[in-house]
Amino acid sequence: xxxxxxxxxxxxxxxxxxxxxxxxxxxxxxxxxxxxxxxxxxxxxxxxxxxxxxxxxxxxxxxxxxxxxxxxxxxxxxxxxxxxxxxxxxxxxxxxxxxxxxxxxxxxxxxxxxxxxxxxxxxxxxxxxxxxxxxxxxxxxxxxxxxxxxxxxxxxxxxxxxxxxxxxxxxxxxxxxxxxxxxxxxxxxxxxxxxxxxxxxxxxxxxxxxxxxxxxxxxxxxxxxxxxxxxxxxxxxxxxxxxxxxxxxxxxxxxxxxxxxxxxxxxxxxxxxxxxxxxxxxxxxxxxxxxxxxxxxxxxxxxxxxxxxxxxxxxxxxxxxxxxxxxxxxxxxxxxxxxxxxxxxxxxxxxxxxxxxxxxxxxxxxxxxxxxxxxxxxxxxxxxx
Numbered sequence: 001x002x003x004x005x006x007x008x009x010x011x012x013x014x015x016x017x018x019x020x021x022x023x024x025x026x027x028x029x030x031x032x033x034x035x036x037x038x039x040x041x042x043x044x045x046x047x048x049x050x051x052x053x054x055x056x057x058x059x060x061x062x063x064x065x066x067x068x069x070x071x072x073x074x075x076x077x078x079x080x081x082x083x084x085x086x087x088x089x090x091x092x093x094x095x096x097x098x099x100x101x102x103x104x105x106x107x108x109x110x111x112x113x114x115x116x117x118x119x120x121x122x123x124x125x126x127x128x129x130x131x132x133x134x135x136x137x138x139x140x141x142x143x144x145x146x147x148x149x150x151x152x153x154x155x156x157x158x159x160x161x162x163x164x165x166x167x168x169x170x171x172x173x174x175x176x177x178x179x180x181x182x183x184x185x186x187x188x189x190x191x192x193x194x195x196x197x198x199x200x201x202x203x204x205x206x207x208x209x210x211x212x213x214x215x216x217x218x219x220x221x222x223x224x225x226x227x228x229x230x231x232x233x234x235x236x237x238x239x240x241x242x243x244x245x246x247x248x249x250x251x252x253x254x255x256x257x258x259x260x261x262x263x264x265x266x267x268x269x270x271x272x273x274x275x276x277x278x279x280x281x282x283x284x285x286x287x288x289x290x291x292x293x294x295x296x297x298x299x300x301x302x303x304x305x306x307x308x309x310x311x312x313x314x315x316x317x318x319x320x321x322x323x324x325x326x327x328x329x330x331x332x333x334x335x336x337x338x339x340x341x342x343x344x345x346x347x348x349x350x351x352x353x354x355x356x357x358x359x360x361x362x363x364x365x366x367x368x369x370x371x372x373x374x375x376x377x378x379x380x381x382x383x384x385x
Contacts, residue, residue, distance in 0.1 A: 001180050001311050005152055007145040009129070009170040018135040019170050023163065025134050026069055027107040029056055033073045038104035042081075045074045060134055064119045072114060076105045110165035112173070120161055120172075124154045129172065131163070143172065152176050167240070181314035186271035189318075189373065191366030192261060192306070193325070193358045194275060194299045197343055200257050201358035203366040204264060208257040213250065220246045250298050258305035262313055271316035273369025274303055275325065318376070320368035329353050330363035 011019060033052045037043065040051060049070050056066035080100065083089060090096040119132035127150070130139045145153070156176035164171050191203040199208040223242070227235040265272050277299055310317040326346075328335045334350035341347050346357040353360075 001178055001308065003152070003156075003176045003178055003308070003312075005145070005149045005157070005174045005176055007143045007149065007153070007172050007174065009172060010142040010144055011170055015138055015141055016170065018133040018138055019131075019163065020165065021135065022133040023111070023113055023165055024109045025059070026061065026065060026113045027109050027111050029059055029061060029066075030069050030073050030107045030111075031104075033070055034076070034104040034106065037073060037077060042074075042077045045071060048074055062119065062132055064116060065113075065132060068114045068116070072107075073105070076107075080105060112162040112164045114160040114162050116160050122153070122157065124150060152178070167243070178312065180311055183314055183316045184269065186265075186316050186373065187269045189271045189273045189366045189369035190261065190265050190268075191273045191362040191364065191369060192275075193361040193365055194277065194302060195358060198358050199253070200261065200302065201356075201362050202261060202264070203359075203362040204268075205359075206260065206264065207358070208253075208260075213253050216249055217246060251301065254298060254302040254305050258302060258309050261306060262309040262315055265310070265315045266313045271318065271369060271373060272306060272310055273365050273372070274306065274317065274319050275322035275365060276319040277303075277322060316373065318369050318372045320365055320372055322365075325361045325364040325368070326357060328364050330355070330360045330367070 009015075009019070033048070033056070036051050037048055040048070042048075043051070049067075052070060053066055056069060057063070061069065084097065084100060089100045115131065121130045123129070127144070128140050128142050130137060131141060132138075153174060153176065156178050157174050158177040159175045161172050161174040164173065189203075193201045195201070195210070196214070197210055199210045199213065201207045220242075224239065227239050261272065264270075307317055309315075324335050326340050327337055329339060329346075329348035329351060331353040332348060332351040334348055336349050339346055339348050340357055342357070344357055346355050346360040347353070
């Protein structure tokens with residue numbers, strides 16, 4: 001499996017200037033390549049290279065940098081087309097889809113630029129890198145990371161690394177290819193019900209409440225409103241300094257929750273069952289005052305954290321159909337919309353079973369997880385006559 005390790009470059013003033021100039025130059029060139037691709041009907045990478053490579057070299061880009069700019073641009077169009085086919089920009093003829101299809105892809109001045117081993121070399125013992133820039137090769141650029149990250153880089157780094165600029169600092173995102181352990185045969189499955197009031201509720205009794213996280217989001221939202229309304233230089237400076245603070249806090253909470261669930265599954269020899277919530281934001285209809293909570297719900301990030309942590313630990317993980325998990329009684333199996341009396345209360349109208357609604361749903365998810373695992377394990381080969 002591939003894991004991305006982030007290291008911070010401790011660049012000196014002249015090194016930072018060269019790195020910043022490099023990112024601006026390559027992304028300006030990528031915007032030009034994107035315009036050419038759009039005019040040519042987005043040709044294949046080899047054809048796009050014939051139209052743009054010579055000009056990129058004339059602009060001062062090295063051979064590898066020019067190749068990466070072309071590949072980055074072509075990959076951006078591949079992603080755009082995949083999102084259009086998936087309907088992520090709306091239906092044909094919609095405003096969002098017309099906007100996406102009517103203009104070339106653009107790159108921010110500080111957008112990530114990939115570097116391979118020909119234009120970026122690592123020295124782990126000294127914790128320095130040598131990197132190509134438009135001002136020449138920069139040597140002895142120091143970097144900082146945790147001991148665990150350094151150990152992972154030394155043992156598993158492979159492939160490209162992306163250079164990015166964030167709030168005036170430079171980072172390298174290095175890809176590490178870690179061998180996956182074999183999945184064990186689970187004795188049972190832990191059902192995980194994801195939600196907004198409770199971030200995660202498991203069939204083993206673990207509950208990660210969302211009260212603190214939701215309060216943090218409300219405080220950040222109110223502070224942003226006040227600063228944006230004020231509009232002064234100091235307010236804008238504070239907004240920049242606090243940017244992504246909510247995202248970092250949410251990611252930290254999701255890391256803690258996912259680690260706890262995966263550790264429990266590994267210790268008990270169980271698998272993990274998750275609901276497949278793809279497209280839930282477009283399916284549900286909410287009041288206006290509920291939309292902020294729905295669209296700030298980071299269920300996809302939590303599921304992604306659970307998935308990669310489970311892979312690293314060899315824990316089986318399956319996705320199940322979320323249909324009726326909140327309406328079905330985990331004791332008798334009776335399904336009725338009226339069983340879910342409120343956000344927190346489940347009361348079965350057939351057998352009288354009373355439970356917390358999230359606990360009940362987590363047991364239904366666990367049972368579905370067993371069925372999905374068993375169905376995937378069964379052989380589909382016809383029996384020998």
